[in-house]
Structures are given as C-alpha cells and as structure tokens.
Amino acid sequence: MPDFKGKVVIVTGGAAGIGAASVRQFVKAGARVVIADLDRERGEELAGSLDQAIFQPTDVTSDKDVCALVKRATSEYGALDVIFNNAGSFGARGSILETSVQDFDATLALLVRSVFLGIKHAGQVMKEQGAGVILNTCSISANTPGYGPHIYQAAKAAVEQLTKTVALEFAEYGIRMNCISPGGVPTRLITSALGAPDEAAAGIGKAMAAMLPMGRTCTADDIAQAALFLCSDEASYITAQNLTVDGGEATGKKWSTQHLH
Ligand SMILES: NC(=O)c1ccc[n+]([C@@H]2O[C@H](COP(=O)([O-])OP(=O)(O)OC[C@H]3O[C@@H](n4cnc5c(N)ncnc54)[C@H](O)[C@@H]3O)[C@@H](O)[C@H]2O)c1
Numbered sequence: 115m116p117d118f119k120g121k122v123v124i125v126t127g128g129a130a131g132i133g134a135a136s137v138r139q140f141v142k143a144g145a146r147v148v149i150a151d152l153d154r155e156r157g158e159e160l161a162g163s164l165d166q167a168i169f170q171p172t173d174v175t176s177d178k179d180v181c182a183l184v185k186r187a188t189s190e191y192g193a194l195d196v197i198f199n200n201a202g203s204f205g206a207r208g209s210i211l212e213t214s215v216q217d218f219d220a221t222l223a224l225l226v227r228s229v230f231l232g233i234k235h236a237g238q239v240m241k242e243q244g245a246g247v248i249l250n251t252c253s254i255s256a257n258t259p260g261y262g263p264h265i266y267q268a269a270k271a272a273v274e275q276l277t278k279t280v281a282l283e284f285a286e287y288g289i290r291m292n293c294i295s296p297g298g299v300p301t302r303l304i305t306s307a308l309g310a311p312d313e314a315a316a317g318i319g320k321a322m323a324a325m326l327p328m329g330r331t332c333t334a335d336d337i338a339q340a341a342l343f344l345c346s347d348e349a350s351y352i353t354a355q356n357l358t359v360d361g362g363e364a365t366g367k368k369w370s371t372q373h374l375h
Pocket residue numbers: 126127128129130131132133150151152153172173174175200201202203204224251252253254295296297298299300301302303304
C-alpha cells in the first residue's frame with residue numbers, strides 16, 4: 115500500500131460509495147482526510163469512525179463551499195497534498211427530448227463545474243506549495259456511448275478533457291492531475307437511478323456481474339486502490355491520463371464463433 119503518512123487529502127462525495135471507500139483507504143495509508151459531502155449524517159458518521167478524518171459539509175456545485183473546503187483543509191492540517199474530485203450522480207435521465215434546460219444545467223454543475231471548482235481552489239494552494247495531486251472521477255461512459263444518460267456522458271467527456279488540458283498547465287508547478295474511469299459499481303448512484311433501496315445493491319451487482327468479462331462487478335475498493343496509486347509518489351511521472359478500472363467491461367465482448375452467425 116502506498117504511504118500517505120503526513121499527507122492531507124480532500125475527498126468529495128466522501129460520505130458514500132467510491133468516495134467513502136477512498137476515504138478509508140487514504141486513512142489506512144496514514145493520510146489526514148477531509149470528507150466533503152452534502153450528506154451531513156453519513157459524512158459525520160464516517161469521520162467519527164476514523165482516527166484522522168474530519169467532515170466539511172459541502173455542495174460541490176458552490177464556489178463558496180469549495181473555497182471554504184480547501185481553506186478548512188489548510189487551516190486544520192496546514193497543507194493540501196491531494197484533492198479527489200469525486201462527488202456525483204447521474205443527474206438528468208431519459209430522452210433528450212424531455213430533458214429540461216434546468217436539469218441540463220444542474221447536471222453539468224454537479225459533474226463539471228464541481229471539478230472545475232476543485233481544480234481552481236486546490237490548484238491555487240498547490241501552486242503556492244509547488245506540489246500537489248488532483249484526481250477527478252470520470253467514467254467509462256465518457257468514451258462509450260450507451261453506458262449512461264446523455265448529459266452524464268457528455269459531462270464525463272468534459273471531465274476527461276478538462277483533466278488533460280489543465281494537467282499540462284499545472285505540470286510546471288509540480289502539480290499532477292489525472293482522472294479515473296470506473297466501470298459499473300453497484301453504489302447508490304445505481305440503486306437510486308433504478309428507484310431501488312440501498313439494500314438492493316448486492317442483487318443488482320449480481321445481475322450486472324453475469325454480463326461482465328471477469329464475472330464480477332467493479333467494487334468501490336477497486337477504484338479506491340487505483341485512486342491511491344495515482345495520488346501516490348509511486349505515480350510521480352503519471353499526469354494528464356485517464357485510467358480505466360473496469361475489468362475489461364468497456365473494451366468489448368470476448369470473441370466467439372457465435373459472432374459469425
Ligand atoms: N457507481 C458507478 O457505477 C460509477 C461508474 C463510473 C463513475 N462513477 C462516478 O463515481 C463518482 C462517485 O459515485 P458513487 O458511485 O460512489 O455514488 P454514490 O451515490 O455512492 O456517492 C456519491 C456521493 O456524492 C455525494 N454528492 C452528490 N451530490 C453532491 C454535491 N452537490 N455536493 C457534495 N456531495 C454530493 C452524495 O451525497 C454521495 O455521498 C461519481 O462522480 C460517479 O459519476 C460511478
């Protein structure tokens with residue numbers, strides 16, 4: 115496991131799913147973590163269960179909140195080494211013909227403005243420090259039409275491009291930036307889109323697994339482990355990349371003679 119002893123890490127959307135798994139892994143690796151989320155109850159509960167974590171109530175679409183989040187990390191812990199801009203949900207779903215302008219704007223705010231704000235406010239501190247790592251959650255749907263709702267797919271494609279282009283600006287400041295593209299993880303993002311309760315996640319995961327190359331779904335911990343690697347010193351020459359962690363899901367289907375029929 116990479117060593118994050120003494121490092122200060124922010125994880126947005128850190129109260130649940132991929133974010134919560136990442137918070138646990140960062141703490142296990144020695145980091146001091148600021149959990150940022152809209153969900154105060156879950157965020158405070160998770161922070162309270164860990165030795166080196168605090169919760170900062172944050173709406174990642176709000177400039178004021180993200181600015182306050184970065185200030186909280188530096189005032190509490192004296193520096194900011196890593197920000198994982200991860201919060202999100204599907205946003206607008208259904209036919210493009212029925213998508214309202216308000217839902218379009220809200221989805222882009224949640225998935226793209228949030229990443230812009232995290233990059234901007236954390237980037238300022240990291241530039242002054244001369245070091246830092248930024249990781250953004252993208253998705254296989256950024257490059258695979260049909261894997262998510264329309265606006266979600268467009269937003270994740272924007273996250274990939276924003277990551278790559280800003281990483282080139284930031285390289286000379288000692289800041290690395292990458293994004294990570296999970297395959298389908300049976301979290302609340304998926305259960306809520308299906309209108310199912312949280313407890314349905316395991317059953318939904320089983321159904322998804324049957325269609326996947328490795329016969330199992332991606333887990334939040336699979337993403338957390340890859341996130342830690344990308345944010346660690348072991349990845350010191352990796353920047354402006356999108357790492358897919360999907361067990362081969364988006365690559366295609368294994369060839370078989372059935373394709374000939
Ligand atoms: N689950 C998947 O299959 C999957 C696949 C690819 C990418 N992703 C991406 O992974 C990220 C995390 O998703 P997840 O699957 O862990 O979902 P999740 O629903 O389990 O967790 C998302 C967290 O984000 C928080 N959040 C939502 N809106 C927020 C806001 N405005 N401000 C602050 N916090 C907010 C929620 O409260 C929740 O704690 C998202 O960006 C999602 O698009 C997920």
